[in-house]
Amino acid sequence: MTDNRRNSTRMNIYQAAIRLLNDEDIEKITVRSIVKEANSTIGGFYHYYQSKYDVYRDAFYFMNDYFENIVAINLPKGSLWEKLEYYFSQYHLYNTQITSFKLYQTLTKFVADATITKKT
DSSP states (O other): OOHHHHHHHHHHHHHHHHHHHHHSOGGGOOHHHHHHHHTOOHHHHHHHOSSHHHHHHHHHHHHHHHIIIIIGGGOOSSOHHHHHHHHHHHHHHIIIIISOHHHHHHHHHHHHHHHHHHHO
């Protein structure tokens, strides 16, 4: 399998999981429902991910990549205010058009749960 096809399969699984998240709570989403939505296989899923939560963790990596490789290199050469204004406009764009607000809420819950787990 070529790298492009591997990346395409992984991205299809990821995008299917995000689409499902727009309609259902993460607790109700199953690996089986993700692969059905992605038109993939259980084996294909487990080739890339260990659980459904790993798919949503990928969102952190995609977000980080977006802000490092798109937003950061395009910051305007102006005042701090202009840079902040640009950054937050891109943040808003990312959360409303590139991903979904429900994904943002789910990721925020992951971070909060991980923080609580580390403290206990």
